[in-house]
Amino acid sequence: MKSKFQVNNGVLLVLVAALAVFPFVSDSRTWTILLTQIFIFSILAMSYDILLGYTGIVSFGHAMFFGMGAYTTAIMLNKFEASLGVFFFSIAIGMIIAGIISFLVGLLTLRLKSHFFAMLTLAVSGLFLVLAEKWRTLTHGNDGFTFRAPELFKDRVMFYLLVLICLVLVYFFLRRFVSSPLGRVLIAVRENEQRTKSLGYKTLHYKVIASVVAGIVASLAGSLYAVSLRFVNTSVLTMDITLDALLMTIIGGVGTLIGPIIGAGVIELAQHYLSGLAKEHPIFERWIIFFGIIYILAVIFFPRGIVGTIRYAFWKRKNKDVSVVLNTSKVKEVAK
Amino acid sequence: MSSLLKVENVHTHIGQYHILQGVSFEAKAGEVSVLLGRNGAGKTTTLKTIMGLTPATSGAITFEDEAITKNPTHRIASNGIGYVPEDQGIFGALTVEENLKVAMRKDDDSAKERQEYVLNLFPDLKKYWKKDGGHLSGGQKQMLSMARAFVNESKLLLIDEPSKGLAPVVIEKVMEAINEMKKQTTIILVEQNFIMASRIGDTYTLIDDGETVQSGQMSDLVQNEELKRKYLGIG
Numbered sequence: 196m197k198s199k200f201q202v203n204n205g206v207l208l209v210l211v212a213a214l215a216v217f218p219f220v221s222d223s224r225t226w227t228i229l230l231t232q233i234f235i236f237s238i239l240a241m242s243y244d245i246l247l248g249y250t251g252i253v254s255f256g257h258a259m260f261f262g263m264g265a266y267t268t269a270i271m272l273n274k275f276e277a278s279l280g281v282f283f284f285s286i287a288i289g290m291i292i293a294g295i296i297s298f299l300v301g302l303l304t305l306r307l308k309s310h311f312f313a314m315l316t317l318a319v320s321g322l323f324l325v326l327a328e329k330w331r332t333l334t335h336g337n338d339g340f341t342f343r344a345p346e347l348f349k350d351r352v353m354f355y356l357l358v359l360i361c362l363v364l365v366y367f368f369l370r371r372f373v374s375s376p377l378g379r380v381l382i383a384v385r386e387n388e389q390r391t392k393s394l395g396y397k398t399l400h401y402k403v404i405a406s407v408v409a410g411i412v413a414s415l416a417g418s419l420y421a422v423s424l425r426f427v428n429t430s431v432l433t434m435d436i437t438l439d440a441l442l443m444t445i446i447g448g449v450g451t452l453i454g455p456i457i458g459a460g461v462i463e464l465a466q467h468y469l470s471g472l473a474k475e476h477p478i479f480e481r482w483i484i485f486f487g488i489i490y491i492l493a494v495i496f497f498p499r500g501i502v503g504t505i506r507y508a509f510w511k512r513k514n515k516d517v518s519v520v521l522n523t524s525k526v527k528e529v530a531k
Numbered sequence: 532m533s534s535l536l537k538v539e540n541v542h543t544h545i546g547q548y549h550i551l552q553g554v555s556f557e558a559k560a561g562e563v564s565v566l567l568g569r570n571g572a573g574k575t576t577t578l579k580t581i582m583g584l585t586p587a588t589s590g591a592i593t594f595e596d597e598a599i600t601k602n603p604t605h606r607i608a609s610n611g612i613g614y615v616p617e618d619q620g621i622f623g624a625l626t627v628e629e630n631l632k633v634a635m636r637k638d639d640d641s642a643k644e645r646q647e648y649v650l651n652l653f654p655d656l657k658k659y660w661k662k663d664g665g666h667l668s669g670g671q672k673q674m675l676s677m678a679r680a681f682v683n684e685s686k687l688l689l690i691d692e693p694s695k696g697l698a699p700v701v702i703e704k705v706m707e708a709i710n711e712m713k714k715q716t717t718i719i720l721v722e723q724n725f726i727m728a729s730r731i732g733d734t735y736t737l738i739d740d741g742e743t744v745q746s747g748q749m750s751d752l753v754q755n756e757e758l759k760r761k762y763l764g765i766g
Binding site for chain 2: 376379380382383385386387389390391392393394395396397398450
C-alpha cells in the first residue's frame with residue numbers, strides 16, 4: 196500500500212540524479228564536504244525519527260549508537276588494513292553491536308513511562324561515554340585518534356557518492372519499513388499505546404523493534420561520520436549528537452522521512468553560514484546564540500516542522516476547496 | 532445460558548484512589564449486559580479492569596472459565612475481548628482503512644470477508660476510506676471505533692458510552708449497529724442514556740460508589756421507579 200507520507204518517486208529520482216552529478220559539475224570542495232555531512236546527519240535524523248516521529252519514543256541516548264558505529268569503524272580501520280573490505284566489515288560489525296545493545300537497552304527500558312525512558316537512555320548513553328573516556332588503550336580517551344581511510348576515499352567525490360548511495364538505500368528501506376503493517380502498528384503505538392494494546396498487540400515488542408532499527412541505522416551514520424573526518428573522539432557519544440538529531444527531526448517535520456533530511460540540510464547549512472559570519476562581525480563568534488534563537492523561533496512558529504507546515508497548508512487549502520465546492524452546490528440547490 | 536464472563540468482588544486502585552470497591556456481575560453468552568450508574572460510579576473503570584488497563588488489585592475475573600485477572604491487556608484482547616473506549620481511541624494519523632487493518636492483524640480471505648461484513652454494518656466508513664481518522668466527526672469516529680473492535684470476531688465486546696456527545700440521528704445509527712452486533716456476539720455496555728440502554732440491554736448491573744448495588748433483568752429495572760430514581764436520578 197502506498198503511504199500518504201511518501202514523496203513521488205520521479206521527484207526523488209531527479210533530486211538524487213542532480214546530487215549525484217553535483218561534484219562533477221562543481222569543483223567546490225567545501226560544498227562536497229558540506230553535502231556529505233548533510234547526508235550523514237540525514238541518515239542519523241531519519242533513524243531518530245523512527246523513534247520520535249513514528250513510535251513516539253523520546254530518547255536522549257541516541258548518540259550511543261552513532262558513537263558505536265563511529266568507534267567500531269575507526270578502531271577496525273586503525274588496527275587492521277585500511278581497505279574497503281575492512282571498512283564494510285566494520286560497518287556490519289558496528290550495526291550488529293548497535294542492534295544487540297539497542298535490543299537489550301530497549302527491552303529493559305521501554306517498559307517505563309516516556310520521561311523515565313528518556314532519562315534512562317541518557318544515563319546508559321552517559322555510561323558508554325565514560326567507558327570511551329576511560330578505555331584509553333582502545334579509544335585514546337577524550338583526545339581521540341586519527342586513522343587511515345581506504346585509498347578510494349582519498350577522493351572526496353567517491354566518498355560523497357558512497358554516502359549518497361547509503362542515504363538513498365536507508366531512505367527506501369525506512370520508507371518500506373514505515374509503510375508496512377509493522378509501521379502502521381508503530382504509528383498506532385505513537386497515537387495511543389493503550390488502545391493498541393487493547394487491539395491485542397504487545398506494544399513493547401514493537402517499540403523494541405523500532406529501537407533496534409533506529410540503533411542500527413544510527414550506527415551506519417556513525418561509521419560514515421568517522422570516515423568523513425578520519426578521526427574519532429568521545430564527542431561522537433555526547434548529548435550534542437542526540438540533540439542535533441532531535442532538532443533536525445523537529446525542524447524538518449516529525450513523522451515523515453523527508454522532514455529529517457530537510458532538517459539536517461537546514462541545520463548543517465545554518466551552522467556553516469553562521470560560523471562563517473564571524474569573519475564579518477565579531478558578534479558572530481558567538482554564533483551558537485543565534486542558532487539557539489533560530490531553534491526557539493522555529494519551534495514556536497513551526498511546531499509541525501517544515502514538511503508538516505507545508506503539508507498542513509496543502510490540507511487546509513484542499514479542505515477550503517471542498518467547502519467552496521459544497522457551498523457552490525448549496526447555492527445551486529437554493530437557486531433551483 | 533452459560534456465563535461467558537464473571538466478575539467477582541473486584542477491587543481496583545488507581546494510584547492512591549480506591550475506585551472499584553467490590554464489583555460483581557456476570558455476562559451470559561449472547562446477551563447484552565448494561566452497566567448503569569451515576570457519573571464517577573466506576574463503570575468505565577470496570578471495563579478498563581476487565582481489559583487489564585487498570586488491573587484489579589483483588590477479586591477475580593474469569594472469561595470462558597479461565598482466570599484473566601492478572602493477564603496483560605494484549606493477551607486479554609487476543610483471547611477474544613474487543614473494547615470500544617469512551618474516547619473512541621481512533622489513531623488520528625492513520626486513515627479509516629489503516630485503522631481497520633491495524634485492528635484486523637491478519638490479511639487472509641476470512642479477514643477480508645469480515646471486513647466486508649463490518650463495512651456493510653457501517654456503510655458510512657466506505658465513504659471516508661482514505662480519510663485520516665483525526666479528521667472524522669464524532670459520529671464517524673464512534674462508527675470506526677466499533678467497527679475496529681468488531682472486525683476481529685470478538686467473543687465479547689466492551690462498549691463504553693457509545694452515545695456520548697452524539698447527535699440523536701447518529702445515536703439511532705449506533706443503536707442499530709449494536710442491535711446487529713448483538714446477533715453475533717456478547718456485549719457489555721456502559722451507557723448513561725437510559726432509554727437507549729433499556730432498549731438494547733437484556734440484563735443490568737447497577738454500580739454506585741465503585742460497588743455493585745443490584746443486578747437483574749432489564750425489564751424489571753424499567754418498571755422499578757424507586758431504583759431508577761435512587762441510583763440513576765430518573766423516573
